[in-house]
Amino acid sequence: MARGRTSIIFKGGEHNGLEYHDVALPLPNRIRYSKGVCFAGSLEKDDIQIIKFSEKLPNNWISYSVDVYVKEEKENKRKLGSIYKYKGEEMVNRCEATTQKGTLCKHNALDNDIYCGAHKKIISK
Numbered sequence: 001m002a003r004g005r006t007s008i009i010f011k012g013g014e015h016n017g018l019e020y021h022d023v024a025l026p027l028p029n030r031i032r033y034s035k036g037v038c039f040a041g042s043l044e045k046d047d048i049q050i051i052k053f054s055e056k057l058p059n060n061w062i063s064y065s066v067d068v069y070v071k072e073e074k075e076n077k078r079k080l081g082s083i084y085k086y087k088g089e090e091m092v093n094r095c096e097a098t099t100q101k102g103t104l105c106k107h108n109a110l111d112n113d114i115y116c117g118a119h120k121k122i123i124s125k
């Protein structure tokens with residue numbers, strides 16, 4: 001393995017045993033694995049759809065769920081690869097702010113908030 005690259009292995013949950021090789025360092029502490037299904041539509045119209053997506057979210061997405069994996073601290077630093085352990089499922093919600101163009105903000109809301117970082121700053125002023 002080249003310097004600055006490593007392998008990661010997922011343990012538990014839906015992705016148990018999944019491996020990725022030649023991953024660039026440094027590694028994040030958490031990896032959120034999209035389940036590829038989202039809620040989409042308009043909250044005002046009370047008409048929500050469940051949409052499957054592969055990579056790109058549809059423009060009218062509202063929320064989607066992810067499997068969260070957390071990096072385990074290694075006992076032996078020289079051992080190859082890092083293990084990510086399944087921690088549970090989380091919802092990712094869309095920021096509820098409206099942009100100057102009148103469209104819904106495209107960013108994720110912060111955890112335990114209805115706005116993204118940028119809109120939280122503007123609105124709390």
Ligand SMILES: [Zn+2]
Nearest residue numbers: 095105116119
């Ligand atoms: Zn926003």
